[in-house]
Amino acid sequence: MTVSEQPKYRRVVLKLSGEALAGSAGFGIDPxxxxxxxxxxxxxxxxxxxxAVVVGGGNIWRGQAGSSKGMDRATADYMGMLATVINxxxxxxxxxKHGVVVRVQTAIExxxxxxxxxxxxxxxxxxxxxxxxxxxGNGNPYFSTDTTAALRAAEIEADVMLKATxxxxxxxxxxxTNPNARMLDEIRYLDVLKxxxxxxxxxxxxxxxxxxxxxxxxxxxxxxxxxxxxxGEPIGTYVGGGQRDVEGHS
Ligand code: UDP
Numbered sequence: 001m002t003v004s005e006q007p008k009y010r011r012v013v014l015k016l017s018g019e020a021l022a023g024s025a026g027f028g029i030d031p032x033x034x035x036x037x038x039x040x041x042x043x044x045x046x047x048x049x050x051x052a053v054v055v056g057g058g059n060i061w062r063g064q065a066g067s068s069k070g071m072d073r074a075t076a077d078y079m080g081m082l083a084t085v086i087n088x089x090x091x092x093x094x095x096x097k098h099g100v101v102v103r104v105q106t107a108i109e110x111x112x113x114x115x116x117x118x119x120x121x122x123x124x125x126x127x128x129x130x131x132x133x134x135x136x137g138n139g140n141p142y143f144s145t146d147t148t149a150a151l152r153a154a155e156i157e158a159d160v161m162l163k164a165t166x167x168x169x170x171x172x173x174x175x176x177t178n179p180n181a182r183m184l185d186e187i188r189y190l191d192v193l194k195x196x197x198x199x200x201x202x203x204x205x206x207x208x209x210x211x212x213x214x215x216x217x218x219x220x221x222x223x224x225x226x227x228x229x230x231x232g233e234p235i236g237t238y239v240g241g242g243q244r245d246v247e248g249h250s
Pocket of ligand 1: 137
């Protein structure tokens, strides 16, 4: 395949898990790692691609962890949503240090800290070349930030959801325990759901499927991978409807 320097996607949603911001410590925020992500996002912007980011919060707090220890689930989930706001501010700060114009929009209002989520306003920001960071999940307990990313991707009519992970892509078995695990170049949404593959939760996968939003699962730890995906290099795993159509992965 030929790799053009023309971006393959016009508007993307990048899903960053909290862990992606934590670096090797696995918790908290590593400013060096966040800075590296910010630089990579800036490179992608340089190609005229519109980027919205959905940040997770697992490096600080996960609702399920709290509820499994006896907390009220909804309360624990609100704590998780607030954790994503902390991460969003860290990424905003790093991007601004690189001269990128950023707007954080939260699904739970906190006007002193960030804008509330307003879909049309988010789209305007993107059209002006600003990065929009969506924080506080979708504002509801019992959801994940993966589902939020799928939802926002549908709402802002993104061409793709880029799911940054620690693995190279989606495997047919767990690569950490099975040495024969094979990375898949492409897989259908339905097979992800049927085989219960750990791409993201079923709600998020279904939402992408119902709205024909392709997902590219790729390794975030390799510098430059976001740009490679956006330029159409065949890295990671493409999750879609079955055939790589004209807008497909390669
Ligand atoms: N969360 C929520 N509703 C949402 C998004 C997130 O309640 O719409 C909570 C949930 O408790 C979750 C936590 O926020 O565990 C952090 O999000 P997530 O686990 O998706 O973060 P990631 O795994 O991407 O770091």
